[in-house]
Amino acid sequence: MHxxxxxKVQRHRILAVLLMGMVVIVTIITGRQYLSLxxxxxxxxxxxxxxxxxxxxxxxxxxxxxxxxxxxxxxGTTDGVHILILGGTHPKEPAGFLTAxxxxxxxxxxxxxxxxxxxxxxxxxxxxxxxxxxxxxxHVDTSGGMRSFRFGSRxxxxxxxxxxxxxxxxTAGQKLSGAEARNLNRNxxxxxxxxxxxxxxxxxxxxxxxxxxxxxxxxxxxxxxYPIVNAMVFHENSAExxxxxxLNLQLEGVNLSLESSPPNLRGLSHREWGDHTxxxxxxxxxxxxxxxxxxxxxxxxxxxxxxxxxxxxxASLGRLFVSYDPDGIPLRKRVYRHLVSVKALALALQEMHxxxxxxxxxxxxxxxxxxxxxGAQLRPPAK
Amino acid sequence: xxxFYHGIVLFLTINLIWxxxxxxxxxxxxxxxxxxxxxxxxxFLIK
Numbered sequence: 001m002h003x004x005x006x007x008k009v010q011r012h013r014i015l016a017v018l019l020m021g022m023v024v025i026v027t028i029i030t031g032r033q034y035l036s037l038x039x040x041x042x043x044x045x046x047x048x049x050x051x052x053x054x055x056x057x058x059x060x061x062x063x064x065x066x067x068x069x070x071x072x073x074x075x076g077t078t079d080g081v082h083i084l085i086l087g088g089t090h091p092k093e094p095a096g097f098l099t100a101x102x103x104x105x106x107x108x109x110x111x112x113x114x115x116x117x118x119x120x121x122x123x124x125x126x127x128x129x130x131x132x133x134x135x136x137x138x139h140v141d142t143s144g145g146m147r148s149f150r151f152g153s154r155x156x157x158x159x160x161x162x163x164x165x166x167x168x169x170x171t172a173g174q175k176l177s178g179a180e181a182r183n184l185n186r187n188x189x190x191x192x193x194x195x196x197x198x199x200x201x202x203x204x205x206x207x208x209x210x211x212x213x214x215x216x217x218x219x220x221x222x223x224x225x226y227p228i229v230n231a232m233v234f235h236e237n238s239a240e241x242x243x244x245x246x247l248n249l250q251l252e253g254v255n256l257s258l259e260s261s262p263p264n265l266r267g268l269s270h271r272e273w274g275d276h277t278x279x280x281x282x283x284x285x286x287x288x289x290x291x292x293x294x295x296x297x298x299x300x301x302x303x304x305x306x307x308x309x310x311x312x313x314x315a316s317l318g319r320l321f322v323s324y325d326p327d328g329i330p331l332r333k334r335v336y337r338h339l340v341s342v343k344a345l346a347l348a349l350q351e352m353h354x355x356x357x358x359x360x361x362x363x364x365x366x367x368x369x370x371x372x373x374x375g376a377q378l379r380p381p382a383k
Numbered sequence: 384x385x386x387f388y389h390g391i392v393l394f395l396t397i398n399l400i401w402x403x404x405x406x407x408x409x410x411x412x413x414x415x416x417x418x419x420x421x422x423x424x425x426x427f428l429i430k
Contacts, residue, residue, distance in 0.1 A: 031427065
């Protein structure tokens with residue numbers, strides 16, 4: 001009788017204890033899932049790798065911060081052209097990131113230097129965008145098993161850079177919305193001791209100056225309904241280079257629209273790299289459905305296969321800036337597009353400056369990627 | 384700045400736990416529990 005009265009009176013407290021227990025369990029499970037994004041992706045550089053550096057060698061303020069990232073250097077026996085390839089500026093644009101990974105796992109250089117940064121905004125790989133329902137990872141099948149890669153956010157993790165102001169004026173003087181303070185591609189030329197994203201941008205600019213980079217390529221993806229897609233955005237110092245490489249790509253059947261970098265849109269790589277360094281600056285965009293607003297349910301499959309019925313409908317209504325068929329725009333096609341564009345740019349630069357040539361001993365086999373998939377040019381995971 | 388953030392989140396988390404034990408309406412308790420998960424993830428700087 002007493003026990004029954006006690007339960008009736010204290011029922012809400014007993015429920016509170018039960019709910020508190022559930023809160024702890026849910027927090028532990030979700031917390032572990034979120035924290036798993038802090039585990040680094042594993043890459044297997046080719047034998048052509050000369051050395052691995054850290055971005056903090058160019059901006060010491062980055063040392064021991066989540067913004068410090070690995071720079072892979074492939075150096076020929078003789079000097080030639082110096083190229084910087086940046087993937088992962090926006091970690092939710094996987095073709096840019098994976099193109100850099102395919103390159104670092106396959107290339108060897110006889111003449112010239114290639115610097116590859118596969119995860120330019122390393123902090124952005126440690127979280128997802130809230131409310132987007134994006135997958136945490138996507139997978140690529142290789143000959144020796146599945147490789148897993150993180151699908152991050154467009155922005156630096158707010159745990160690493162906080163708070164966002166309502167408005168943000170970047171180091172180039174452009175006024176933007178507050179969250180853009182965490183967008184690496186709005187923070188050039190950066191600041192030596194600014195907030196984390198500014199310091200990363202500054203480190204990249206320093207690398208370009210100290211290593212005398214001749215050509216810098218920033219690899220991106222955009223939604224198929226976005227006008228600047230399957231495009232090459234170039235600084236005015238790179239107009240000739242962009243035109244030659246685009247013509248050569250057209251001969252290979254790869255159509256690329258050319259977009260000049262707007263002089264009044266400041267803080268972006270294609271603008272500030274060209275303004276602040278000697279490098280020719282180019283940004284490449286492919287079309288990615290998982291990035292778009294018209295997509296259905298987001299999933300790792302959508303990231304890899306690029307198939308979405310909403311985009312088919314949008315294409316039939318003429319709402320897209322790229323052609324779209326039932327085969328979709330898979331990751332292998334997007335990486336293929338970036339790889340052939342990078343090679344075309346390197347060859348065009350050589351055509352313009354024969355004294356600064358670049359000789360590859362090995363370059364990823366792009367036809368195999370198109371026919372057999374991306375895994376054919378990625379190394380199998382270590383057991 | 385992070386110290387202030389921790390202080391504010393800790394204060395609100397304690398308030399939510401206190402409210403969870405005092406509240407007598409079932410759905411209000413469930414709602415509080417859901418909000419608590421988010422506050423705990425923030426308190427430990429996980430998300």
